[in-house]
Amino acid sequence: MEKEVLEELKQAESQISDRIADNMKTFGVSSTVGRLLGIIYLNRTPMTLDQLAEETGMSKTRMSQVMRQMMSLNIAEKEFVKGSRKEYYKVENDYIQTFISLFTTNWKEVVSKNSQLARRLKDKVLRLEEKHQDNFSPEAEKKIADLKEELEQWISYYDWIRRLVEFFESEDILKYVPPKKPSNDS
Known part of the structure; x- marks a missing residue:
């Protein structure tokens, strides 16, 4: 039963993420930016390019391009994670x-x-x-x-x-x- 609940919650989060991606078109921003915004936001912790690439199925290079775009839009920033040499990214969590x-x-x-x-x-x-x-x-x-x-x-x-x-x-x-x-x- 818990497995079903967790799956339904994951589907609900996916719908939120998809809607955020759709809403980005209103701002003239790609849905990919919105999708990453939703993924990182719903993850509730900063994520690496590797994690984002795995989550989206896109290349790490593409994730890097999108994150640069998000940082230029002031909706994402790098965050230092102690003990890690990888770059982590967090997003603005206030809609x-x-x-x-x-x-x-x-x-x-x-x-x-x-x-x-x-x-x-x-x-x-x-x-x-x-x-x-x-x-x-x-x-x-x-x-x-x-x-x-x-x-x-x-x-x-x-x-x-x-x-x-x-x-x-x-x-x-x-x-x-x-x-x-x-x-x-x-």
């Missing part, structure tokens, strides 16, 4: 912190790339205006004015996202949307 890390890491990159592009395009339009002063047709003048306005809106939009990211990173969001304590209902 809200994981969300904040994934949300902010991805959006910071989007903001950076788009803000740089907006600045380059704005400079390009200004150079065109300086180079061809007063030689524009009404149609070209309208296009320039429209593009400048669009770029200003774009810059404003990405500035808003940057400030939203800061709001999450500072955890001020938790003052306005506090997490509820888990109930102990069984």
Whole structure:
């Protein structure tokens, strides 16, 4: 009977891990990242690349690549285990912190790339205006004015996202949307 219970519990953990993997798509992150996040989280202790490779059936090289990606997303880190020369990895065990890390890491990159592009395009339009002063047709003048306005809106939009990211990173969001304590209902 205990064997059946343990098997059912293992299946439930597998479903949680699978759902975490599916949820990663929402953040633009591979399901492999989510799968490893779920495996390490449900293991409740740090794991080595060998353990992860065995658990997933993937190569140790692939596990190393995914762990580097997870560390760059701020959802995993190396942990020293006394008496072992192997590298162990642990994951953020707070779902809200994981969300904040994934949300902010991805959006910071989007903001950076788009803000740089907006600045380059704005400079390009200004150079065109300086180079061809007063030689524009009404149609070209309208296009320039429209593009400048669009770029200003774009810059404003990405500035808003940057400030939203800061709001999450500072955890001020938790003052306005506090997490509820888990109930102990069984």
